[in-house]
Amino acid sequence: MRVIGLISGTSADGIDAALVEISGQGYRLSWEFLGGLMLPYSPDVRSHILSVASGQPLSIAELAELDDAIAHAFANAAQQLQSQYGFADLIASHGQTVFHRPPQDSQLGYSLQLGRGEVIAALSQLPTVSNFRQADLAVGGHGAPLVPPVDACLLSHPDRSRCVQNIGGIGNVAYLPGGSADEVSLPPVLGWDTGPGNSLLDIAVQILSGGQLTYDQDGAWAAQGTPCELLVRQWLAHPFFQILPPKSTGRELFGWAYLEDCRHDAQDHGLSDADFLATLTEFTAASIADNYRRFLPALPDEVLLCGGGSRNLLLRRRLEAHLDPIPVITTDAAGVPADFKEAIALAVLGFWRWQGVSGNLPAVTGARRSQLLGDIHLGNVPQPSLNSLY
Structure with missing residues (x-):
């Protein structure tokens, strides 16, 4: 299965995109990095992201506009990646974090990533997995870090x-x-x-x-x-x-x-x-x-x-x-x-979600149990047969 991983970190420099060929079941994976690119945000979008992340207030209408702009930028990154390295079957998008509140006492954590997966799916005409942190947060976890289980698969010695x-x-x-x-x-x-x-x-x-x-x-x-x-x-x-x-x-x-x-x-x-x-x-x-x-x-x-x-x-x-x-x-x-390790990790997390494999590690995030991570958005694409994607 050819999966695009998309992520922009807290520095908000731009979008890291990686195309990865993945096969296997569960945590026993074979993978190949096919190519990657980094697409900078426009100065205006980056400025807005940093303003929001620094606590500057904005209206709901302004938040919606920024959410859409980020989704379009992520879809554009996926399109450019495919134009250079070939087709993909699935997109896994982390989005852009603009707010993160760890859990405390009896209060659940909260984390907001902009760049709507359903918009990316509609624009790219590819099934898209997004909102990776939410399921872990809902069962008492921090929703972060997400990558250690992927690191264990790709980098354990x-x-x-x-x-x-x-x-x-x-x-x-x-x-x-x-x-x-x-x-x-x-x-x-x-x-x-x-x-x-x-x-x-x-x-x-x-x-x-x-x-x-x-x-x-x-x-x-x-x-x-x-x-x-x-x-x-x-x-x-x-x-x-x-x-x-x-x-x-x-x-x-x-x-x-x-x-x-x-x-x-x-x-x-x-x-x-x-x-x-x-x-x-x-x-x-x-x-x-x-x-x-x-x-x-x-x-x-x-x-x-x-x-x-x-x-x-x-x-x-x-x-x-x-x-x-x-x-x-x-x-x-x-x-x-x-340079693309985090984007590669997102591709693996998306692959696991498509397979129905839990993506969080409770020992890492503090969640009460393992969870499927991410919401699947099909856009206008009929759901592919799982067998056709491996």
Whole structure:
């Protein structure tokens, strides 16, 4: 079955799209990455997404307009991907997260992803799975992270334990003990959100550059500065880092307001712009390593990075320093393209939903039970025979 995975992370840079050939049953999969692309949002759409994600109010009519614009952008990404790499049987769309509230006490969590699956299905004329987080949230889970069970299928090693660390806007980890998945079960996987990934760095770069830059390429700007270790220790005292997994977070916590607090701290210490970026980079790397030491049963044999932050050379070097002598590489070295790993994972989640396979891991999300993840939208297409898609 040829499945398109579509996702835009909390950085809202644009849409990652991957076409994947998948076969097999349950958790025992064969797969091939056929191609991928990244389609940037228009400046207007990205600006609106970031405004909403930072808590700016908007009317229901404005929300509907943004929802439609994102759905059209996702459908366009699927169309462009097929024009380059051939047909697909199914689309799996994560959509664009604009709000995430973890569960607390007796209150269920809530997470809002824009980009309506039914619109994508109608525009693409392909069955589309969307709303992957909702079923897990409904049974007490965080709805995040979604990817660890896929990581277990694609990246587990029979003899070595691995941490798969995604560094998008928010960082999340999947801990994979040595072993392999079979058709009906996975190794005892752990996973949770580790805290900020690129979110604080990207916002800071936009502010410091007067809007001319959206990220610090290769960490080059931060590399010119010196991190303030006192501030790193102060920021690591944030209550989020003390919470036991399962846990999740988003820009609601590590976004504009938090960055402003960090900026005031940096000004109080007389940091230059480069020093501030160096300190934020060090904070991100230190927070990941701190999570591992606090919450893992043992440190992994190796760490595999993916997401945009995996291309930040300074961030990678600092994480290597914090975890030395553990090797820190990218998922490319393990056969999964780091730039498209999350989109590939969405394709697998969509495949599982089509097969009727549970996609969440209660041990990771905190849900009370396993759930089918995602709503299926057929659009104007008659439902294909399952046998014809394998």
